Amino acid sequence: MTLVTKPFGDIITFTRASGGGRFNSSGVYEWVGNNVPRFDHDPVTLQPLGLLIEEARTNLLLRSSEFNNAAWPKLAVALTPNTAVAPDGTLTAESMLEDSANNFHQAGQITSSPAGTYTMSVYAKYAGRRYVTLIPMNQGTAYTDSTNRSATFDLQTGTITQLFGSGTVATITGAGDGWYRLTCTVTTNSASTSGPSIRLSNSPTPNTGISYLGDGTSGIYIWAAQLNLGPTALPYQRNDGNLG
Secondary structure, three states, rough: OOOOOOOOOOOOOOOEEEEEEEEOOOOEEEOOOOOOOOOOOOOOOOOEEEOOOOOOOOOOOOOOOOOOOOOOOOOOOOEEEEEEEOOOOOOOOOEEEEEOOOEEEEEEEOOOOOOOOEEEEEEEEEEEOOOOEEEEEOOOHEEEOOOOOOEEEOOOOOOEEEEEOOOOOEEEEEEEEOEEEEEEEEEEOOOOOOEEEEEEEOOOOOOOOOOEOOOOOOOOEEEEEEEEEEOOOOOOOOOOOOOO
């Protein structure tokens, strides 16, 4: 029997009503158009991961790659666009730098979400501040217990330093050139009107290291935030929607 190599399109009919992202064979995140199959790769090892197939979900974060936009209320931080090369190879990542206040240092959103399981994700890179905390839904009464849930990550070692709140699940995955994709999954038992936050931290623990005296210069680079319904983070789906 003779094996014959054929193009993917000659074997399988593939359709998708929208574009989607994947890491290509060079480890660069790229967006492909409608009806184009996404063959994903590990961004660090470049090993092929096969065809990306997932159920449709929506990114609930507005202006998901424009952290300097008014859709992202800020507290004691400055967001500056186009200051670093993002995982897709473009100069579109933003710097998130703390000011010198003794305060929380964060950017977040206000979303209205029914009860369910939600996963927040963002790409982050060290820029003087080693730790970053993700809080998918910053409202204690929305959780199955009375505590807010969060995960704190170390951007120098690529590790999770602490999970806060019962049932919280998190991952950190290398994306090349010092970038990591951070994810945090929580489950709510009631509707929430308080949205997710990205917080700088000077401590590896979220409950003691969130509010602190900033130095006015330290921070992180961030890119491509997402909040989707479900227990896992899907490949990034940009949301250009704005407030109102």
